[in-house]
Amino acid sequence: MSPAVESRDRLRIAIQKSGRLADPARALLASCGLSWRESRDRLFCYGETLPVDLLLVRDDDIPGLIADGVCDLGIVGRNVLEEQDAERLRGGATPAFREMRSLGFGGCRLALAVPESWSWQGPAQLAGTRIATSYPALLQAWLEREGIVADVVTLSGSVEIAPRLGQADLVCDLVSSGATLAANQLKPVATLLESEAVLAGPVGEFDGERALLAEMLLRRLDGALRTRHSRLLMFQAERNAIPQLLPLLPDAETPTLLQVDGADRLALQALCHGRLTWQRLEDLKRAGAQGLMVLPVESLLA
Numbered sequence: 001m002s003p004a005v006e007s008r009d010r011l012r013i014a015i016q017k018s019g020r021l022a023d024p025a026r027a028l029l030a031s032c033g034l035s036w037r038e039s040r041d042r043l044f045c046y047g048e049t050l051p052v053d054l055l056l057v058r059d060d061d062i063p064g065l066i067a068d069g070v071c072d073l074g075i076v077g078r079n080v081l082e083e084q085d086a087e088r089l090r091g092g093a094t095p096a097f098r099e100m101r102s103l104g105f106g107g108c109r110l111a112l113a114v115p116e117s118w119s120w121q122g123p124a125q126l127a128g129t130r131i132a133t134s135y136p137a138l139l140q141a142w143l144e145r146e147g148i149v150a151d152v153v154t155l156s157g158s159v160e161i162a163p164r165l166g167q168a169d170l171v172c173d174l175v176s177s178g179a180t181l182a183a184n185q186l187k188p189v190a191t192l193l194e195s196e197a198v199l200a201g202p203v204g205e206f207d208g209e210r211a212l213l214a215e216m217l218l219r220r221l222d223g224a225l226r227t228r229h230s231r232l233l234m235f236q237a238e239r240n241a242i243p244q245l246l247p248l249l250p251d252a253e254t255p256t257l258l259q260v261d262g263a264d265r266l267a268l269q270a271l272c273h274g275r276l277t278w279q280r281l282e283d284l285k286r287a288g289a290q291g292l293m294v295l296p297v298e299s300l301l302a
């Protein structure tokens, strides 16, 4: 680390400037109580509420910025982080960044996809084929684990069209809904990596002021991630309905039961971490819950 980096006492987080992860990353950090002075079209946002600044960059640059100590933390897809980690490993470098938290958005998977006309018999079928991908290091590592020798054709985008253009026989690319594969008459046959947005940081520990800031940010982040789907559920029920109701709340943190009307009527209050779907509320109603109320949880600090 350079002396300039070491002497910094503000925390710097790299996020995508624009793209799929840009808005959710910013929203997540804002839900941790951070706010910034600059508008979002700037490259640098100065932290106002806390000394935590943002650097807005291309997602591919985030692991390198962490490795070089230019940024302390970053929000990036696991696919990008793992690809660059695998690339460093192949080049003989030591790991320079690590995944610290998974963030629950930007979900997709890195998958092998073959033309729909192929009848898939397993990885051995790939020997001697040409595979187009933007993830050559992850693909090569997977091929080696499977003991397959194939030709890896590296493309920076529009990978799915490569078979139709005769550049490759099959592809290895990100899949979410599967619509892009279907539009190109391809079908997924193997998953190499399940991905989502992650908080990445350096392999080593922070020191001084940045260690305290990072610790606080992680604590708030954990609270924000926990409450993302959390709701406070309240209802009333007859005491004898409680044994049928509690099994419908497996994700509830120790429900509080209060006596209302004499001995037989109870009010229940529970913090639920799973989704309280309409179906679930109807099931609760059928099991005897009355006056069901679902309230948002603003923040939660363990």
Ligand SMILES: Nc1ncnc2c1ncn2[C@@H]1O[C@H](COP(=O)(O)OP(=O)(O)OP(=O)(O)O)[C@@H](O)[C@H]1O
Pocket: 016, 017, 018, 019, 020, 021, 057, 058, 059, 060, 076, 077, 078, 079, 080, 106, 107, 108, 174, 175, 176, 177, 195, 196, 197
């Ligand atoms: N179809 C998808 N559905 C959900 N998440 C996706 C999908 N495609 C990609 N992602 C995730 O979102 C990340 C960013 O995708 P995006 O398309 O914005 O990247 P990009 O074009 O490389 O952007 P940049 O301009 O920053 O380089 C990907 O690395 C991946 O983790």
Ligand SMILES: O=P(O)(O)OC[C@H]1O[C@H](OP(=O)(O)OP(=O)(O)O)[C@H](O)[C@@H]1O
Pocket: 157, 158, 159, 160, 173, 174, 175, 176, 177, 178, 179, 180, 181
């Ligand atoms: O399974 P789907 O929901 O169709 O999503 C998968 C597609 O999404 C991403 O591309 P993106 O749309 O970001 O375009 P890109 O080619 O510019 O990366 C990815 O590279 C796939 O092509």
Ligand SMILES: [Mg+2]
Pocket: 058, 059, 060
């Ligand atoms: Mg990119």
